[in-house]
Amino acid sequence: MWDFLQTYGPRLFDGALVTSAQFVLAALVACAAALAAGLGRLSAFWPVRGLATVYIEIFRGTSLLVQLYWIFFVLPLFGVSLPKFEAGFLSVGLNVGAYGAEIVRGAIQAVPKGQWEASYALSMSPAKRMRRIILPQALVLMLPPWGNLMIELLKGTALVALISVPDLMFVAKQINGATFRSAEAFGAALLIYYILARFLITPAMRRLERVMARRLGRA
Amino acid sequence: MDLSAYPLELPKGDCPMVRFMNVTKSYGSLVVLDNLNLDIQRGEMVSVIGPSGSGKTTVLRMLMTLETINGGVIYIDGKPLTHMARGGRLVPADEAHLRRMRASIGMCFQHFNLFPHMTALQNCMEGPVQVLGLSKAEARARAEELLAMVGMIEKKDQHPSRLSGGQQQRVAIARALAMRPRIMLFDEVTSALDPEVIGEVTEVIRKLVAEHDLTMLMVTHQMGFARDISDRICFFYKGKIEEQAAPEQFFTNPQKERTQQFLRAVKDAD
Numbered sequence: 043m044w045d046f047l048q049t050y051g052p053r054l055f056d057g058a059l060v061t062s063a064q065f066v067l068a069a070l071v072a073c074a075a076a077l078a079a080g081l082g083r084l085s086a087f088w089p090v091r092g093l094a095t096v097y098i099e100i101f102r103g104t105s106l107l108v109q110l111y112w113i114f115f116v117l118p119l120f121g122v123s124l125p126k127f128e129a130g131f132l133s134v135g136l137n138v139g140a141y142g143a144e145i146v147r148g149a150i151q152a153v154p155k156g157q158w159e160a161s162y163a164l165s166m167s168p169a170k171r172m173r174r175i176i177l178p179q180a181l182v183l184m185l186p187p188w189g190n191l192m193i194e195l196l197k198g199t200a201l202v203a204l205i206s207v208p209d210l211m212f213v214a215k216q217i218n219g220a221t222f223r224s225a226e227a228f229g230a231a232l233l234i235y236y237i238l239a240r241f242l243i244t245p246a247m248r249r250l251e252r253v254m255a256r257r258l259g260r261a
Numbered sequence: 262m263d264l265s266a267y268p269l270e271l272p273k274g275d276c277p278m279v280r281f282m283n284v285t286k287s288y289g290s291l292v293v294l295d296n297l298n299l300d301i302q303r304g305e306m307v308s309v310i311g312p313s314g315s316g317k318t319t320v321l322r323m324l325m326t327l328e329t330i331n332g333g334v335i336y337i338d339g340k341p342l343t344h345m346a347r348g349g350r351l352v353p354a355d356e357a358h359l360r361r362m363r364a365s366i367g368m369c370f371q372h373f374n375l376f377p378h379m380t381a382l383q384n385c386m387e388g389p390v391q392v393l394g395l396s397k398a399e400a401r402a403r404a405e406e407l408l409a410m411v412g413m414i415e416k417k418d419q420h421p422s423r424l425s426g427g428q429q430q431r432v433a434i435a436r437a438l439a440m441r442p443r444i445m446l447f448d449e450v451t452s453a454l455d456p457e458v459i460g461e462v463t464e465v466i467r468k469l470v471a472e473h474d475l476t477m478l479m480v481t482h483q484m485g486f487a488r489d490i491s492d493r494i495c496f497f498y499k500g501k502i503e504e505q506a507a508p509e510q511f512f513t514n515p516q517k518e519r520t521q522q523f524l525r526a527v528k529d530a531d
Contacts, residue, residue, distance in 0.1 A: 154374075156370060156372055156373075156374035157374060157376065159327055159370065159374060160370065160374035160376070160433075161376075162325075162327065163325055163363070163366075163367070163368040163437070164387065164388035164391075164392055164436075164437075164440060165360050165363055165364045165388070165392050165440070166388070166391060166392055167392075168356075170391050170392075174387065174391060175376055175387075179377065179378060257378055258377050258378050258420065258422070
C-alpha cells in the first residue's frame with residue numbers, strides 16, 4: 043500500500059485537484075441556475091415560468107450521464123463545441139441546479155406570509171422585497187438541503203471521467219488499467235471522495251449555517 | 262361592475278381622508294363585506310370592533326390593498342385607491358398606482374412582522390432608504406427619533422429575536438411611522454401580547470393620538486382602550502356596520518340589539 047501511494051500519490055493528488063476545480067465551478071453554475079430557475083418558477087410572467095419549468099423537467103428528469111454526453115458529443119453537431127473540462131462542470135452544474143431550483147422555490151415560499159405583507163405595506167417594489175427581505179430569510183432555510191446537494195454534486199463530478207476529463211476517477215481508472223491493482227486504485231479514490239465530502243464540504247456548510255443564523259440574530 | 266357611477270375624484274374642500282363607497286368583498290360565495298359605506302375624517306381615530314368573522318380585519322387589509330375588492334371604490338384623500346382614472350373613466354389600479362397610493366398608509370400587524378435579519382434601527386431605516394430614497398444619515402436620524410418616541414432607543418441595535426412582543430410591536434409602530442404616512446392602520450396590535458406588556462403599546466398609540474394629526478383606523482378587542490381614545494366606534498356584524506357612534510354613546514347607550522348582546526358578552530368575558 044505504501045509503495046502504491048508513493049508511486050501514484052502525486053497523480054491521484056492531481057486528479058483530486060481537477061475534481062475540486064470541477065466541483066467549485068459546477069457549484070457556481072448550480073447556484074446561479076438554481077436561483078434563476080427557482081425565481082423563474084415563481085414569476086408572474088408565464089413565459090419565464092415556462093422556461094424555468096422546461097429547464098427543471100429536462101435536467102431533473104433525465105440521466106446526468108446522458109446530459110453530459112449530449113453537451114459534449116451532440117451539441118457540436120449543432121455548432122456548439124465545448125472543451126471537455128467546460129462541458130464537464132457545465133453538465134454537472136446544470137443537473138444539480140435543477141434540483142436546487144426546487145429548494146430555492148420551496149424556501150422562498152416558506153418565508154412567512156407576514157414578511158411579504160410587511161414589506162408590501164412599506165411600498166417596497168417586488169424586486170426590492172425579494173432581494174432585501176425574502177431572499178435573505180429564504181437563504182437560511184435552503185442551506186441545510188443545499189449542503190446535501192453539494193455532496194451529491196461532488197460525487198456527480200466523477201462522471202466527467204467518462205468524457206476524459208483527468209479528474210480523480212479518471213486517474214484511478216488509468217492506474218487500474220496499467221497495474222490491475224484495482225483495490226488500491228479505487229480504494230484510494232473512494233477515500234479521497236469521502237475526505238473531500240466529510241472534511242471540507244460538510245464543515246463549510248455548517249459554518250455557513252452558523253454565520254447566517256447569527257445574521258438573523260438567533261445565535 | 263359598472264364604475265361610471267363613481268366620481269374620478271371626490272370634490273376638494275371637505276372630502277374625507279378615507280371613503281369606502283359601496284365596497285364589497287367576497288371569497289367565492291362567502292360575502293365578507295357587503296356594500297360597505299364608511300367615511301373617516303382627517304385626524305379621526307376610528308375603532309372597529311365586532312365578533313370574529315365580522316369582516317373587521319378585512320376592512321384594514323383592503324385599505325392597505327393587501328386584499329382586492331370585488332365591488333365599489335375606495336378613495337384616499339379624494340383620490341381613488343383601488344382604481345385609477347384612464348381616458349376619463351375608472352379602471353382597476355395597476356401595481357404602480359397601488360404602490361404610489363399606499364405610500365401614504367402605514368400598517369401595524371397582530372404578529373409585528375419585523376424583519377428578523379435586521380436590527381430595530383435597520384427595520385426602521387429600510388423603508389425610508391429603499392422606498393423613499395432618503396440618505397442613510399437622514400433615515401437614521403428619523404429612525405432614532407421615532408425609536409426614542411416609542412421608548413426603544415436603548416434597544417436599537419438588537420435583532421427582533423432579542424425583543425419581547427411588546428418591544429417588537431413598538432418597533433413595528435416606529436417602522437410604519439418612519440414612512441411618514443397620513444393614515445395609520447392598527448390590526449389587533451395587542452392581541453398577541455402578554456397582558457403585562459399591552460400597556461406599553463397602548464401608551465404609544467395614546468401618544469400618537471394626542472400629539473399627531475394622523476388619521477387612524479384600529480381593529481381591537483380592548484373595549485376600554487377603544488373607548489378612551491377613539492373619536493368613533495364602528496361595530497361590524499356579518500359584513501355590515503351594525504352600529505356606529507361616539508364612544509360614550511356607543512358604550513353607555515347602544516341602540517341595536519346585536520350591539521347590546523356583543524357588549525354584554527365582552528363584559529362577561531372580562
